[in-house]
Amino acid sequence: MIVRRTLLSLLVGALYAGCLAPASAQQGAPFDLGPAQPGRVRAEKDPAAIARIPMAYRFAEPGTLTVGISPGGPPLATYATDARTVVGADPDFAQLIADSFGLRLNLVAVAWADWPLGLTSGKYDAVISNVGVTEQRKEKFDFSTYRQGLHGFFVRADSKVASIREPRDAAGLSISVGGGTNQERILREWNKQNVAAGLKALDLQLFDDDAARLVALRSGRADVIVQPHAQLVFVAARDKDIRRVGTLSAGWPLRSDVAIATRRGSGLVDALTLATNNLIANGKYGQALARWGLEEEALARSETNPPGLPKY
Structure with missing residues (x-):
């Protein structure tokens, strides 16, 4: 044991x-x-x-x-x-x-x-x-x-992305996210809304593990990482190279x-x-x-x- x-x-x-x-x-x-x-x-x-x-x-x-x-x-x-x-x-x-x-x-x-x-x-x-x-x-x-x-939107500390509060804020961004997760489900709905409104599509980069998602963000392949908020709070406090730019309810559009x-x-x-x-x-x-x-x-x-x- x-x-x-x-x-x-x-x-x-x-x-x-x-x-x-x-x-x-x-x-x-x-x-x-x-x-x-x-x-x-x-x-x-x-x-x-x-x-x-x-x-x-x-x-x-x-x-x-x-x-x-x-x-x-x-x-x-x-x-x-x-x-x-x-x-x-x-x-x-x-x-x-x-x-x-x-x-x-x-x-x-x-x-x-x-x-x-x-x-x-x-x-x-x-x-x-x-x-x-x-x-x-x-x-x-x-x-x-x-x-x-909550899910969290986090970016590199030097990113120009200032805030993500609604679908249009993420238009055209590349986003690192877990494949098959609730976060992917929400982001696909966001993408549908943006495309229907004539905005740029989201570029969803799907990964199976947490480390790969962070590598994609830190290497510049992705603009944003999305996953449970608390997890990223810990990483941001420990490594000080990523920062929060927004949150959304894990049940979006519901609470x-x-x-x-x-x-x-x-x-x-x-x-x-x-x-x-x-x-x-x-x-x-x-x-x-x-x-x-x-x-x-x-x-x-x-x-x-x-x-x-x-x-x-």
Whole structure:
């Protein structure tokens, strides 16, 4: 198990860097990836949120909030330098929720594909792992939103591209993007709009891996890279050779928020939504996001089971 985790830590560190070295070993690493996390933001007990927890609710482990989380990469969630501890923005938010409930936090690392079964079976109380709200998922799970789901437009630091907010802003640009991804789907729709309006077409350069997409941008073959916003925030802070010029909702043209997932009908969702809104109000939520450079993804208010993305 330790060997597997060590290999995973190395691979996660290499993500977006194009080299086999852990992110924490990169010179000028922007965030604290050590296991101790002395800068983690903590919260006080929230009596109002605790009162919303149903009397009949039984936590997976008494006195503990057990949270499933997939360590997919920084800054959202990754293995720390000890190859065991999971750190990042999602673990920090999970800690705030546990603090609000007056509970210990137990993070359970899980493969992304496995979280629905583990949650349904009661292995953990909640999943806090960049899960987007969809109508299909709402059939089995309840959701308390806690972050915007964003894709990012990033360019080289010396690029003349100043801002990309709508399809016309990207007309004629070459864009590095993952093939078969949601980002490609959105950009193809943008391209249709631009061509219909008589504007220049987008030049989509499709790649299967993150390193190749960044190489295309840095070598000048592409003007822009588009992928999940948080991933590029980490790269920009670490390497300081790319910068953000825009964001768009991962559900464009609809809104797509990221949420805490719980078993449907478990009764925990209202307490989670209230705790999140109180953390937003007291500033702890914003401090935790800022620690990982994700202020752009902040929500003004958490919602319970908002409209989700439709089935495609």
